[in-house]
Amino acid sequence: MLAHIGQKVAQTFAVLLIVSFxxxxxxxxxxxxxxxxxxxxxxxxxxxxDMRAQLGLDQPFLAQYVQWLGDFVTGHWxxxxxxxxxxxxxxxxxxxxxxxTLTAASIFLALLIGVxxxxxxxxxxxxxxxxxxxxxxxxxxxxxxxFLGILLIWFLAVRFGLFPVMGFVPPWQDFAAGMWHxxxxxxxxxxxxxxxxxxxxxxxxxxxxxxxxxxSARARGEPQWRVVWVHGMRNIMMPxxxxxxxxxxGILQGAVLTETVFSLPGLGQMLTNAVLxxxxxxxxxxxxxxxxxxxxxxxxxxxxxxxxxxxxxTR
Amino acid sequence: MNDIxxxxxxxxxxxxxxxxxxxxxxxxxxxxxxxxxxxxxxxKSTIAIALMGLLGRSATTSGTARFDDQPDLLSLSERGxxxxxxxxxAMVFQDAGAALNPSFTVGRQLxxxxxxxxxxxxxxxxxxxxxxxxxxxxNDAEGRMTAYPxxxxxxxxxxVMVAIALACNPDLLFADEPTSAxxxxxxxxxxxxxxxxxxxxxxxxxxxxxxxxLASQSCDRIVVLYAGQVMEAxxxxxxxxxxxxxxxxxxxxxxIEIGTEDLTPPEGSVPPYDQMPAGCRFSTxxxxxxxxxxxxxxxxxxxxxxxxxxxHPEDAA
Amino acid sequence: xxxxxxxxxxxxxxxIFRRRPFFTLACLVVLFFIACAAxxxxxxxxxxxxxxxxxxxxxxxxxxxxxxxxxxxxILSRIIHGARYALLIxxxxxxxxxTGGLILGVAAGLSKGWVEWVLVRIIxxxxxxxxxxxxVAFIALLGQGVDKVxxxxxxxxxxxxxxxxxxxVLQVKSQLFVEAAGLMAIPRLHIIRRHILPNIIFPxxxxxxxRVSEAVLVSAxxxxxxxxxxxxxxxxxxxxxxxRGFVSFAPWMSGMPGLALAALLIALAIMGDxxxxxYDPKLRQGR
Numbered sequence: 001m002l003a004h005i006g007q008k009v010a011q012t013f014a015v016l017l018i019v020s021f022x023x024x025x026x027x028x029x030x031x032x033x034x035x036x037x038x039x040x041x042x043x044x045x046x047x048x049x050d051m052r053a054q055l056g057l058d059q060p061f062l063a064q065y066v067q068w069l070g071d072f073v074t075g076h077w078x079x080x081x082x083x084x085x086x087x088x089x090x091x092x093x094x095x096x097x098x099x100x101t102l103t104a105a106s107i108f109l110a111l112l113i114g115v116x117x118x119x120x121x122x123x124x125x126x127x128x129x130x131x132x133x134x135x136x137x138x139x140x141x142x143x144x145x146x147f148l149g150i151l152l153i154w155f156l157a158v159r160f161g162l163f164p165v166m167g168f169v170p171p172w173q174d175f176a177a178g179m180w181h182x183x184x185x186x187x188x189x190x191x192x193x194x195x196x197x198x199x200x201x202x203x204x205x206x207x208x209x210x211x212x213x214x215x216s217a218r219a220r221g222e223p224q225w226r227v228v229w230v231h232g233m234r235n236i237m238m239p240x241x242x243x244x245x246x247x248x249x250g251i252l253q254g255a256v257l258t259e260t261v262f263s264l265p266g267l268g269q270m271l272t273n274a275v276l277x278x279x280x281x282x283x284x285x286x287x288x289x290x291x292x293x294x295x296x297x298x299x300x301x302x303x304x305x306x307x308x309x310x311x312x313x314t315r
Numbered sequence: 316m317n318d319i320x321x322x323x324x325x326x327x328x329x330x331x332x333x334x335x336x337x338x339x340x341x342x343x344x345x346x347x348x349x350x351x352x353x354x355x356x357x358x359k360s361t362i363a364i365a366l367m368g369l370l371g372r373s374a375t376t377s378g379t380a381r382f383d384d385q386p387d388l389l390s391l392s393e394r395g396x397x398x399x400x401x402x403x404x405a406m407v408f409q410d411a412g413a414a415l416n417p418s419f420t421v422g423r424q425l426x427x428x429x430x431x432x433x434x435x436x437x438x439x440x441x442x443x444x445x446x447x448x449x450x451x452x453x454n455d456a457e458g459r460m461t462a463y464p465x466x467x468x469x470x471x472x473x474x475v476m477v478a479i480a481l482a483c484n485p486d487l488l489f490a491d492e493p494t495s496a497x498x499x500x501x502x503x504x505x506x507x508x509x510x511x512x513x514x515x516x517x518x519x520x521x522x523x524x525x526x527x528x529l530a531s532q533s534c535d536r537i538v539v540l541y542a543g544q545v546m547e548a549x550x551x552x553x554x555x556x557x558x559x560x561x562x563x564x565x566x567x568x569x570x571i572e573i574g575t576e577d578l579t580p581p582e583g584s585v586p587p588y589d590q591m592p593a594g595c596r597f598s599t600x601x602x603x604x605x606x607x608x609x610x611x612x613x614x615x616x617x618x619x620x621x622x623x624x625x626x627h628p629e630d631a632a
Numbered sequence: 633x634x635x636x637x638x639x640x641x642x643x644x645x646x647x648i649f650r651r652r653p654f655f656t657l658a659c660l661v662v663l664f665f666i667a668c669a670a671x672x673x674x675x676x677x678x679x680x681x682x683x684x685x686x687x688x689x690x691x692x693x694x695x696x697x698x699x700x701x702x703x704x705x706x707i708l709s710r711i712i713h714g715a716r717y718a719l720l721i722x723x724x725x726x727x728x729x730x731t732g733g734l735i736l737g738v739a740a741g742l743s744k745g746w747v748e749w750v751l752v753r754i755i756x757x758x759x760x761x762x763x764x765x766x767x768v769a770f771i772a773l774l775g776q777g778v779d780k781v782x783x784x785x786x787x788x789x790x791x792x793x794x795x796x797x798x799x800x801v802l803q804v805k806s807q808l809f810v811e812a813a814g815l816m817a818i819p820r821l822h823i824i825r826r827h828i829l830p831n832i833i834f835p836x837x838x839x840x841x842x843r844v845s846e847a848v849l850v851s852a853x854x855x856x857x858x859x860x861x862x863x864x865x866x867x868x869x870x871x872x873x874x875x876r877g878f879v880s881f882a883p884w885m886s887g888m889p890g891l892a893l894a895a896l897l898i899a900l901a902i903m904g905d906x907x908x909x910x911y912d913p914k915l916r917q918g919r
Contacts, residue, residue, distance in 0.1 A: 011753065011756070014749075014750075014753040015753050015756045015757045015760060018753055018754055018756075018757035019757045019760055019761075022757065026769060026772070026773065029773055030772070030773060031773070135654075138898075138901055138902060138905060139898055141901065142845060142894075142897045142898045142900070142901035142902075143894055143897065143898065144849055144852065144853075144890070144893050144894055144897060146853065146856050146872065147872055147886070147890035147893060147894060150872065150875075150876060150879060150886050150890065151887075151890070153879060154879045154880070154883050154887075158879060158880045211413065212408055212409075212410060212413040212414040213413060213414050213415055213416040213417070215364075215369050215408070215414070216406070216408050216414035216415070216416075216476075217416065218367075218369055218400065219367050219369060219400055219401070219404075219405065219406040219408075219480075220400065220401040220405070220428050220479060220480075221397060221398075221399075221400040221401025221402060221428070221431065221432055221483075222401075222431070223397050224393065224397075231416050234416070234418040234419070235416070235417070235418055249759075249760070249761065249762035249765075250762055252762055252765065253762035253763065253764035253765055253853075256764060256765065256768070256853075256857070257764075257853055257856065257857070260856070260857055261876070271765070271768055272768075272857045272858065272859060274772070275768060275771055275772045275859045276858065276859060278772075280772060283768070283769055283772045286765070286768075287761065287765060287766075287769050290760075290761055290762070290765050291757070291760040291761050294760045294761070294762075295760050309417070309418065310417065310418060310463040310465070311417055311463070311465045313463075
């Protein structure tokens with residue numbers, strides 16, 4: 001058990017190191033000379049060399065990497081060329097909360113809608129509802145989310161004025177307004193994940209319902225709802241949690257698009273603007289944060305297994 | 316007879332084109348112990364599952380099964396079943412390790428039956444559960460309450476299963492090969508436990524077995540099944556001392572000759588269920604069979620103290 | 633077991649269309665888009681780049697079947713030509729990703745010790761980034777354009793491909809015949825060519841068809857974000873993005889290319905699903 005955790009943490013660290021190294025390499029490979037960018041158009045060779053030394057660019061590659069990694073871990077992410085003062089403050093305190101809110105809301109929504117649908121279609125396997133849900137799930141998974149977002153804006157926001165077209169209100173400042181602004185983006189982002197959750201839940205539930213302990217629960221006189229929602233549900237937690245972890249990448253990638261559609265000032269918008277403005281430090285920050293979130297959540301998922309399945313505890 | 320608890324008449328079960336059970340009839344008196352024996356795949360477990368109302372939607376049944384004051388189990392609604400299962404009818408499953416929910420402690424699974432079925436409070440259910448666990452021979456019942464099924468040995472798991480099944484003092488207990496997943500040394504203990512506990516409660520019990528020796532030791536009456544048809548049925552010592560059906564003879568001889576516990580006669584095999592003869596299904600392997608056997612089903616008739624379905628019964632031994 | 637028995641190819645391949653009506657329909661839709669892409673210049677009623685001040689933002693119907701955009705360009709013609717870009721970028725990048733994944737996956741699958749450990753961590757590291765984010769990072773380095781998008785999307789798909797290739801290689805490797813060949817000291821390249829490749833190429837092809845839709849989606853997403861293909865290329869993602877500002881009074885500008893993209897993606901998904909269910913040995917064995 002402890003050995004397993006240790007091994008998992010070591011692997012995670014190695015992956016983090018590789019990701020950080022690649023992110024650093026991205027900055028190095030980026031076209032354009034950062035020194036020239038810092039100094040502007042006119043400077044002497046001397047000023048250039050001074051600036052180069054000041055930025056640490058005269059150091060060997062690995063030393064630069066170590067220096068950069070240390071700065072990154074301590075939150076010294078540098079300053080943006082254009083406008084924004086401190087990148088760390090902007091990214092972590094402004095952009096990240098928006099993306100996290102949107103992502104969390106979408107996962108919640110997807111589980112809220114997807115799990116019951118998946119369970120019901122598993123219980124009524126091969127019925128009319130099951131066929132409709134299966135077809136719907138496949139369509140939702142494949143439907144381009146950004147186009148769906150535009151459709152929702154057109155119908156619900158522009159045509160009927162039910163929701164705001166764009167913008168973000170932090171729910172921790174004004175919960176009602178925050179939710180109101182979040183509704184369409186969260187719905188847009190969650191659709192593909194709803195489809196995914198429905199399919200995973202259905203498959204897992206069908207497998208569980210064939211297990212002897214389900215027949216045994218019935219034989220004890222447990223009513224149908226308890227058989228499904230207590231005895232069955234408890235045993236599909238692992239595939240469900242695994243799916244949330246593995247699909248987090250897909251959700252974050254969808255968040256980039258959704259934020260653009262609804263003009264939410266999150267990581268996605270930051271990333272797009274960074275590419276257009278050639279601000280490689282911001283691109284790098286976006287890449288690092290996405291990978292960090294994915295790796296961290298999946299480590300949590302992995303460590304949660306013993307809590308979800310008692311059989312994994314004593315091993 | 317008034318003390319008949321279960322009376323099954325012409326129970327027929329189809330899965331698509333396949334007729335799994337073919338007009339099975341059997342009766343069971345109150346407090347009686349009955350063994351269903353036959354090769355694996357003969358439909359023994361299916362009878363138990365059908366009488367517990369646990370068949371999937373892929374199966375269709377006909378016939379009747381009168382149970383106590385219920386005129387017909389087979390036509391019960393899901394709500395009607397819910398009132399019977401656990402309370403009047405209970406079942407011990409083949410592999411307790413798989414039949415206990417791996418995600419809940421055994422104590423919780425036992426207590427939840429008591430709370431739901433008998434309306435006990437949380438505290439009452441707990442103390443009652445501990446007492447039940449002790450009564451089925453679990454040491455340190457208090458401590459074992461918080462154990463998950465996988466933390467118990469196979470024998471312990473099956474004891475918990477028995478405790479759960481008998482928690483509400485059912486009138487009829489199905490024991491579906493309750494020992495097949497266990498070590499030989501523990502098998503006898505579990506069988507004895509089930510017999511003791513059902514007798515103490517005055518309950519009837521239907522054992523599904525593939526072991527003739529076990530059946531002869533433990534059951535009042537025996538029903539020999541072949542491919543979903545009843546071949547011979549009667550008091551255990553009558554049937555086993557002097558079997559009249561060629562199939563019962565074959566079963567007995569292969570136990571003696573090979574000495575295995577598994578009832579798989581050496582020669583011939585059961586034809587696929589969608590290619591069964593219209594008459595006696597054993598006719599394809601029977602040394603005494605003729606054209607009539609394959610075409611016409613012999614009725615189950617009283618012969619020499621037992622019921623027999625055969626056109627050409629063996630002579631008295 | 634799953635590796636040796638080569639999935640049934642003949643026999644069922646005729647039946648699959650009859651047994652799966654939705655699959656057949658999806659294949660027809662995909663074929664239709666392929667035909668559009670192949671014969672775009674003949675089918676399209678207008679030049680996709682011809683702008684017209686007289687015909688700006690005309691609603692569908694009349695001279696322009698699907699309307700015109702804010703430059704007066706015919707949307708139908710742009711969609712037909714757009715199919716060419718969608719499929720070309722999608723297919724090109726998937727093949728690129730599959731090739732990269734094949735190399736990395738085989739290397740990770742055949743190596744031992746710390747080399748294997750490092751290679752597997754590298755695959756994990758690639759997989760820690762969703763393909764769109766990776767593609768964005770590559771675009772940041774490479775710049776915009778059709779070829780750059782293809783390259784960026786292709787590189788971003790190496791991760792998932794290498795993971796499946798590696799697991800396939802491991803499965804083949806555990807097979808006795810490879811172990812026996814290893815014992816007899818046959819050159820490694822020979823083993824790869826004779827034993828490993830034939831057994832992993834078919835599952836890889838299944839993967840390719842399943843992942844085409846992902847590649848199409850990611851490339852369209854890049855264009856939608858405004859960092860993929862540059863205007864005035866008739867790319868669907870770009871068209872959807874351009875029409876976004878006009879949604880309240882000219883919804884067809886985004887709507888028409890959006891519907892085309894959705895139709896292609898859903899058709900590809902159904903097709904991929906069908907092919908996977910039919911030919912994926914892992915899926916057929918119940919995981």
